[in-house]
Structure formats: structure tokens, C-alpha cells
């Protein structure tokens with residue numbers, strides 16, 4: 001990946017605490033390229049209007065831009081039709097939509113919902129709530145030492161009682177990639193649906209929802225170079241057709257009477273209220289940007305960086321790295337001795353290196369790892385080997401600092 005990519009991200013061109021910024025927190029949110037920022041600016045300077053109703057020129061431009069973004073996203077993840085793409089605020093909202101609409105209609109007492117212990121809180125709590133409401137039970141596919149799951153364990157956990165399997169394609173903490181296609185086949189054999197949390201996969205891998213044969217797939221724009229506030233739910237058309245909306249109001253209606261109303265067809269019946277128009281425009285621009293570079297090139301670049309980071313970081317004594325060895329995505333989670341990760345991150349920040357420290361919205365996984373929190377470096381297309389070197393140098397400084405402090 002050439003260095004001109006980095007130059008397309010204006011925010012990266014600044015000093016933090018006297019050092020050029022090294023941004024290693026893309027798993028929390030990605031930075032935005034000039035192309036996306038310009039698309040937002042253009043939209044607000046030229047096309048802004050409400051969608052699906054204006055007879056005037058701006059109204060139709062805004063509608064074209066909004067629906068055009070839906071088409072781009074449908075192609076990007078290889079959905080069969082734009083009817084299968086519901087715009088949401090992000091992954092969290094999309095997962096909640098499935099849990100609160102599909103959930104109560106299809107899950108009852110004694111049924112089972114299957115998860116893993118490494119799910120993000122957003123792919124855990126909606127199912128806890130659904131289980132409480134319906135009397136269903138949550139079951140967890142056990143984790144191996146390195147955070148992977150096995151298909152044998154999945155076969156044992158998913159049964160004829162299972163109604164929903166909900167799992168991340170890629171873990172935001174461990175960098176583990178799950179075998180979604182195989183899990184989908186197991187779920188389907190038992191008459192269950194599979195809901196895929198794609199917040200960490202969509203930015204980094206080529207995603208094909210038809211090939212994965214997942215029933216629902218969720219994503220967040222802000223983790224893939226688009227603005228905050230836009231994301232999507234993909235669902236197989238027949239499932240979405242049968243589902244009830246969860247938000248009611250303007251935009252999603254067909255005919256409204258005093259006592260009864262009817263809904264628009266897919267996908268609009270799920271998009272009550274003025275939608276996230278500018279966000280969708282930004283998402284469309286981000287998809288163009290990613291596709292110009294190529295998802296395979298992005299993925300290869302990140303795998304190389306992750307391998308390089310792993311190799312360099314493993315040379316630091318006292319550094320514990322969590323997760324599998326051969327990562328397919330650029331997420332490396334670690335702890336430095338028993339120094340609190342917040343302190344590590346503070347020292348790194350003083351060196352201009354931004355990493356995340358905390359539980360990463362995965363408290364059950366932290367318990368499984370027997371730590372309260374970790375530090376995490378996550379890479380994206382704009383990161384370089386030089387960024388890894390800066391991380392390593394800063395960690396060595398942190399180590400000296402804390403050895404001195406403690407000693």
C-alpha cells in the first residue's frame with residue numbers, strides 16, 4: 001500500500017504532544033479520507049433537502065444521492081437487492097432492530113440463542129433482553145485458548161432448540177475471524193437464523209453476504225471511512241418482509257388513518273423519520289474510496305502489518321499478546337507486565353501514539369482472559385510499518401518508565 005494513501009487523510013497530518021500522530025485506534029473508529037469529507041461538503045453545499053417527497057430539484061438530487069448510496073452498499077456486500085439494505089445508525093441499532101422485531105416473533109420459552117463469550121456488548125445485551133422477555137436461554141460456544149471456536153463445539157452448542165445464532169465475523173479485541181459460512185450451514189440445518197456482527201469485517205475484508213449465506217448482517221459506516229451516525233442492516237428479503245417495523249412515524253408509512261395505518265414496502269418500512277441522508281452520502285463515498293483501492297489490497301496490507309507488529313511486539317519482554325497467532329486482521333491486543341493499560345496508553349499518547357485501553361465493550365471476554373482491561377493497537381489502510389516501529393519504540397519507553405517508577 002503506498003504512502004499516498006496516508007496523505008489522503010488530512011487528520012493524520014498533525015503533531016500530538018510534539019510527535020507526528022500515529023493513529024492505531026481504527027477498531028474504535030476509522031479516520032476519514034478527503035474524498036468522503038468533500039462528498040459531505042458537496043452534499044450540504046449543493047444538494048441538501050429531505051428525501052422521497054420533494055417535487056423540487058434538490059429533493060430529487062438528495063433522494064438520488066441517498067438511494068444511490070444504498071445501491072453502492074448492496075453491491076459492496078453483494079446483496080441480491082437494495083430492498084435488503086436498511087440504513088441504520090450503525091451496528092448497534094441494526095442488531096437491536098433484529099432482536100426487537102425478528103426476536104419476539106420467532107423466539108419463545110425454551111428456545112435457545114447461541115453466542116460466543118467474545119461478542120461486543122452490542123451483540124450480547126440485545127439478546128439478553130430478548131431472552132428475558134421471551135423466556136429463551138442464552139448458550140455460548142466455548143472459546144479455545146487462542147480465542148478461536150471449533151466447528152465441533154458449534155455443532156454441540158447449536159441444536160434444534162436454537163432459533164438464533166449471533167456472532168461477530170471478526171472480533172474487535174482478539175482479531176479472531178469466525179467461520180461464518182460453516183456456522184450458517186450448521187444454524188440452517190437446525191432451522192435457526194444466523195445474525196452476523198460485521199462491524200469489524202466490513203472495513204477490512206471482502207464481504208459477500210450471499211456466499212456467507214447469513215440471514216442478517218450488520219455494519220457501521222464510521223469504522224470504514226464513512227461518517228458517524230450511518231450503518232446498515234442487511235437481511236434476506238423474505239425475513240425482512242415478514243418482520244414488523246420497530247419505529248413508527250413519517251417516511252415509513254403507506255396510508256395513515258385515524259385508527260389504522262399501513263407501511264411502505266422494503267426497505268423503507270424500517271426507516272421511520274427523516275433518514276441519515278448526509279451520512280448515507282458519506283458512506284457511498286467511502287465505499288467508492290475503498291473499492292478504488294480494492295478490498296483485497298487493503299486486507300493484504302493489514303495482514304502484513306499485523307504479522308510485522310506481532311513479530312516486533314513479541315520481542316518486548318513482559319508484553320503479553322492475546323489472541324491467535326496468524327491474524328487475518330490488523331488488531332493486536334496486549335498488556336505490558338501488570339501496568340494498567342490506561343497508564344500504558346497515556347505514556348504512548350505522550351509519544352504521539354494513539355491506542356485504545358479498556359474493556360473494549362467486551363467485559364465477558366475480559367473475564368475470560370482474567371484481566372480487567374487491555375491495550376489494543378488496531379491498524380487500517382493508512383497505517384505503515386513505520387507506525388508499528390513508533391508503537392514499539394513508545395512501548396519500550398513505557399516499559400523503562402514503569403520499571404523505574406516501580407523499582
Ligand SMILES: *Cc1c(COP(=O)(O)O)cnc(C)c1O
Nearest residue numbers: 090091092120122168172199220
Ligand atoms: C464497534 C463494534 C460494534 C458497535 O458498533 P457501533 O458503531 O458502536 O454501533 C459492534 N460490534 C463490534 C465487533 C464492533 O467492533
